[in-house]
Amino acid sequence: MSAIPPPALGVPRVHLRSTSSTNDRARELALAGAPHGTLVTASAQSAGRGRGGRVWSAPRGSSLLASLLLRSPPRLLPLIAPLAVCEVAGADARIKWPNDVVVVRGEDLLKLAGILIEGRPQEAWAVLGIGLNAAVALSELPQELQGSAATLGLHEDEIEPLLARLLSAIARRLAEPPPATLAAWRALDALRGRAVAWSRGSGRADGIDGDGRLVVVRDDGGRATLDAGEVHLEHSNVR
Ligand code: BTN
Numbered sequence: 001m002s003a004i005p006p007p008a009l010g011v012p013r014v015h016l017r018s019t020s021s022t023n024d025r026a027r028e029l030a031l032a033g034a035p036h037g038t039l040v041t042a043s044a045q046s047a048g049r050g051r052g053g054r055v056w057s058a059p060r061g062s063s064l065l066a067s068l069l070l071r072s073p074p075r076l077l078p079l080i081a082p083l084a085v086c087e088v089a090g091a092d093a094r095i096k097w098p099n100d101v102v103v104v105r106g107e108d109l110l111k112l113a114g115i116l117i118e119g120r121p122q123e124a125w126a127v128l129g130i131g132l133n134a135a136v137a138l139s140e141l142p143q144e145l146q147g148s149a150a151t152l153g154l155h156e157d158e159i160e161p162l163l164a165r166l167l168s169a170i171a172r173r174l175a176e177p178p179p180a181t182l183a184a185w186r187a188l189d190a191l192r193g194r195a196v197a198w199s200r201g202s203g204r205a206d207g208i209d210g211d212g213r214l215v216v217v218r219d220d221g222g223r224a225t226l227d228a229g230e231v232h233l234e235h236s237n238v239r
Contacts, residue, residue, distance in 0.1 A: 026067035094190035098228035110150035
């Protein structure tokens with residue numbers, strides 16, 4: 001008897017020339033009963049957003065802007081998503097907890113991609129929003145981001161094939177057992193060993209626990225575990 005393959009990701013798909021936020025459109029589709037794997041992409045967003053209410057800026061046509069609806073998302077989705085992005089972003093890509101994808105340049109972590117997961121856990125769905133600087137010219141980003149961003153430097157024609165590879169990588173990661181996800185994430189951890197400060201203390205990042213929380217060794221020698229939803233990290237030597 002052959003195993004039933006998992007449902008395809010990216011089907012159905014809506015592509016918009018412009019929208020406020022692909023996460024908003026995917027959320028509407030989720031509430032209207034759209035199936036697992038539904039994808040919304042856009043060439044431009046007028047109100048792209050990131051975690052903590054921050055703005056996500058992307059020049060028209062040069063960024064991968066995608067929101068994927070997942071029904072019954074796994075507990076480790078916040079780890080799975082940046083891992084999949086790293087897989088398609090090349091050997092230099094690393095993860096800055098909780099789920100930024102960055103390139104390490106000395107002491108600096110330059111942001112290549114951001115991930116925003118929104119949804120209704122009680123209804124068992126999530127929208128996985130990904131913004132990846134695929135073909136972005138850094139000079140076209142707002143001035144204040146230019147020193148802290150990175151780009152893959154692709155041609156705009158390469159965004160669509162990149163998206164196809166990304167969807168395959170997400171599908172593979174969704175099917176793997178949690179210990180494999182945790183091990184792969186830890187191998188790409190850009191924050192480990194770095195000084196971090198958060199609202200109630202400071203210390204050194206020491207990896208993640210089995211639920212994806214950040215473990216830190218505090219300056220007083222004690223250990224703390226930080227939840228992405230609860231803390232706002234201020235990186236003393238990390239942009
Ligand atoms: C972050 O870095 O804080 C997360 C950024 C997430 C940006 C993507 S772009 C596609 C999707 N639509 C949005 O409005 N946000 C996400």
